[in-house]
Amino acid sequence: MSVFASVMRPVILAAGRSHRLRHSAERMPIARDVVNRFVPGETVDDALAAVTVLRGSSRLVSIDYLGEDVTDIDAAESTVTAYLRLLDALGACGDNRAAVRPLEVSLKLSALGQALPTDGDKVAFENAHTICQRAQQVGAWVTIDAEDHTTTDSTLSIVRELRTEFPWLGTVLQAYLTRTEADCAEFAAAGARIRLCKGAYDEPASVAYRDAGEVTASYLRCLRTLMAGDGYPMVASHDPAVIAAAGEMAREFGRYSERFEYQMLYGIRDAEQRKLAAQGNHVRVYVPFGTQWYGYFVRRLAERPANLMFFLRALAHGH
Helix, strand or coil, rough: CCCHHHHHHHHHHHCCCCCCHHHHCCCCCHHHHHHCCCCCCCCHHHHHHHHHHHHEEEEEEEEEECCHHHHHHHHHHHHHHHHHHHHHHHHCCCCCCCCCCEEEEEEEEHHHCCCCCCCCCHHHHHHHHHHHHHHHCCCCEECCCCCCCCHHHHHHHHHHHHHHCCCCEEEECCEECHHHHHHHHHHHHCHHHHHHCCHHHHHHHEEEEEEECHHHHHHHHHHHHHHHCCEEEEEEEHHHHHHHHHHHHHHHCCCHHHHHHEEEECCCHHHHHHHHHCCCCCCCEEEEEEEHHHHHHHHHHHHCCHHHHHHHHHHCCCC
């Protein structure tokens, strides 16, 4: 990570927590035009249009209805309704019974009530259970997203409980957390689908690796554990070194294309996504949609200086 990136990342992530900046950005037409690179739209129809294009190039999809840190029960129930509507639409898309499901939704438990002051875990579990039931009916998968480290114990506890009824349920583990190697070993032994990412939050050194080289090294150790295990690794990275290492590990452990997949974000390294898919790999694209795009967008800016410079240039030139 460059000096510029290491200095700017916590500043950008702090901006992501500012309600004032969020409201300002959401009112800027220029900002919204740039966001379209990473978020295809605000409606289910917008998401489905992106899905059509991606499926046309043999890519798989995971759709995220944007939102997080819900603090009232009505908002959590509204999120559930949006996911049920999305899943019903995905159910009409066909080809949903393959061994590797082409269609998936991603859930943030904080959008389902996890952060509620009373019975948050119980509410989030029940809401996620409702969504998993509908996903099972229409032939889609569900993956539970990771959020900041303070939610990890709660999230993984809910995942364990849900997997007793929905063993195909996946979850996300973040390689920059020092605990993640042990979590990978547990879930790999249990045969779980695990999306391994580096991590997108500004975590303290007491729980996370802060150096980019250490994060990558942790990622590769965790990935080796997943590849050697009984589960289904999902390699969520745009890092060419990680992508190359994943292919080598897959060959080492005899994992053919049906037994792991690459994952990338909508709007990032599209040519590489297409190339990997054309080579016969499973490539799943994370497609976010909805009006609550600000927090997601800011994390994408913080991850790579190139994303930030793209945004600033667009603002400077008025498009």
